[in-house]
Amino acid sequence: MVGTYHGILRSRDTLKTLELTGASVRNVFDVKVLGNDLLAATDSGVHISYDDGLIWKRISAKASVNAIGCIADTLYAGTNSGLFYSSDTGKVWTKVAFFGNQTIKRLTQNAEELYIYTQNQLFRKTLKSGIVEVHLGGLAGEYLDVLNLGRTQLVSSYWGMVFSEDGVNWTPITSPLKSNQLRSFTSLATDGATIFAASEGTGGYISYDEGMTWLMRSPPFHYEAVWGIGGAYYADGFWFCRAGKGPFRSSDDGRSWKMINENLDEFTSVNCFFKVKDMLWLGTSKGLFYSLNNGDQWLEPEGKIYTEIRSFVISRNGKLFAFGGNNHYESEPPYSSWKAGSLTFKQEFSCAAQNGDTIYAASFSDDIYRSFDGGDKWTLIKKGIAQGTISHLTVTPEYVLTIDGMGDLFIRMHSDTAWAPFNGNLPFKVKDLLVIGDTVYGAIQFERLYRRNLRDYESPLGLGNSFHFRDMLSFFPNPARDVITFANPALLMSIEVLDLTGNKVLQSQATAQLSVSDLPLGVYVVRTTLKDGSILTGKVIRQ
Known part of the structure; x- marks a missing residue:
């Protein structure tokens, strides 16, 4: 029938x-x-x-x-x-x-x-x-x-x-997506050992071995129906994330998820979570909310803030900061009320991060503010990074890492006065960062996950493969007009050139020189497969 x-x-x-x-x-x-x-x-x-x-x-x-x-x-x-x-x-x-x-x-x-x-x-x-x-x-x-x-x-x-077969672990069978899109992670969270990764196209994944293997923790979903999975966060045995516009919670390592949106209307978009003692705070497009039962019910604080909130940090003495709009807001324990802080931005705030009392906050302009005393005093430092908006900040005891508007990664020590590129040979844009110990994990557009040691700038490692990237892909000139020449053609098996959306625009067998004269002007990714099966990638500018 x-x-x-x-x-x-x-x-x-x-x-x-x-x-x-x-x-x-x-x-x-x-x-x-x-x-x-x-x-x-x-x-x-x-x-x-x-x-x-x-x-x-x-x-x-x-x-x-x-x-x-x-x-x-x-x-x-x-x-x-x-x-x-x-x-x-x-x-x-x-x-x-x-x-x-x-x-x-x-x-x-x-x-x-x-x-x-x-x-x-x-x-x-x-x-x-x-x-x-x-x-x-x-x-x-x-x-x-x-x-x-x-x-x-x-x-x-x-x-x-x-x-x-058990309703817990799900295995993909087929997908209309290209294989590279299936590996696209956009948001990362950790409990200090386990890594949870959210993907725009294939749900949530969890890894217990530093990202070497992954378990699928939800079925795929329709990208056009929601805004994707993001805002991954861990606190006190619970994983939280945003799926579509709403908040979700898991208490079993992502095996099952519960929507926790009571008292939130359908037009409220979730940006971030933050747990302080028994209070779970939620930054949304309509301001601040908090929960005393891990999200089962959301409440509004006194002195309601209607500004969109994008990040939280907390000082060692317990002062809680919420960043949004052109301001930041402060609340002292027991966090019953909020007030505007002294820090204001020329343009809207974009993100903030901390390590102890070292706090960085970035705006959509060419400015970053820094505090070494838990937010009592702030110093304006120029980004010194060409591509405008800072979309992400990660702070460690010695370093601060940023992702700029082009998805490129930069690093500096707290005592430095300039930023250093930290992309290495990453093939596409960086979407999110996570630091565990001295290891930086980067969620890369169209790819799964890469990692790099903070103290070893020359050895980023692609976790989807069994080899280490120990040398940059060597070709010249760059920028190129007509032809690029490879320094070690005897090691190559094949060459591909992709645009920044991941589409393959050129393919060739191993050669010492590759013509790029027919390509439109712009930035491209050169991806080479070596005879030992290794894959090396690098960017080239066609001008």
């Missing part, structure tokens, strides 16, 4: 031929078999047929139903305003309070379990326990379809298909 907008199609010969049955039932979203009877979920309610689909009878209110399911003798109907059940074949329907007004998109089942798919999570109800539990926590997922094969679930989305 197949539900369509024109009715229900039936096949008696394994889909070799199809016949239209029940033409009076239109806009059918789901069809299920209940013993000798048929059930249909339509835009006008739940319908039942006792004669193999010839005649249909509506057994629910006249309202749209997305999915129909049955476990034991109980019917379930998934709608845009919650889940309903009936124990008397549709005479009386009762709302399942657990789901409130959530949209129920799909219902699937086996002999003992009913699976309930909302917009972004999968729940399971077992016949034995009768308890509804989270079975899979997606992050703002946009599911297209689901399929149960015994205890194995398959989930398809705009970004491909994943399967799981």
Whole structure:
């Protein structure tokens, strides 16, 4: 049986031929078999047929139903305003309070379990326990379809298909994305050992071995439906992140996620999290919120701040700072009220970071402010970096690292007066940074993750490969007009040239000289594969 907008199609010969049955039932979203009877979920309610689909009878209110399911003798109907059940074949329907007004998109089942798919999570109800539990926590997922094969679930989305045998660890099967896009991480967080990485195209991942191997912790989601996953943060056994506009929380290393948006309206976009003692603070497009129960309920502080908040820091004496707009705001323990601080920006604030009482704050202009005393006194220092906006700051006891408007990485010691490039041979833009000990981890556009030791500037390491980048890719001249010449052509197997969006614009077998005269003026990435399988990349300017 197949539900369509024109009715229900039936096949008696394994889909070799199809016949239209029940033409009076239109806009059918789901069809299920209940013993000798048929059930249909339509835009006008739940319908039942006792004669193999010839005649249909509506057994629910006249309202749209997305999915129909049955476990034991109980019917379930998934709608845009919650889940309903009936124990008397549709005479009386009762709302399942657990789901409130959530949209129920799909219902699937086996002999003992009913699976309930909302917009972004999968729940399971077992016949034995009768308890509804989270079975899979997606992050703002946009599911297209689901399929149960015994205890194995398959989930398809705009970004491909994943399967799981336990509902905990999910494995990608296929994806319409290019392989390089699948590796794109945009936000990083750590508990000091474990790394959580959020991806714009393929959900959340976690690594227990410094990024060498990764476990998928959510199914893919539809990029156009949300703003992507970001704002990753860890505190007191919980992982937090932004998915779409809303906040999510996980207490089991990303195996399941709960949306924590009570008292936040749908137009509030989340930027950042910060935990101070028992208070979890949330920086949003509509100002500050806090929670005393790790996000189950959000409250507004006294002296409500309506400015968009993008970062938090805290001094050793407990003074909490929130940065947003053209100002920063301060609050003393117990953080019951906020006031504007003395620091103001020529243009809007972009980001802030700290290590102890050493705090850096950047604006969208050519300025960075620094404090060595926990924010009591601030010094204006010029960035000295060509590309305007600073999008990220990371501070260690000795160093500060920045990502500029072009996605390039720079470093300086606190005592220095100038910035030094720290990109090494990174092929694309840096999206986020994370420092554990002396190791810097960089989330790279179109790539997975790179790392580099703060004290070893010559050895960045690509974690997606088994080799170390010990030498820069050597070619000249750069900038180039017509031809680039490779210093060690005997080591090369193939050469590719990509534009800054990741599209391949030129490809060649190993050669000592490569013509770039047909390329438009601009910046390109040269990616070479060596005979030992290693890959080296570098940037070239065509002018």
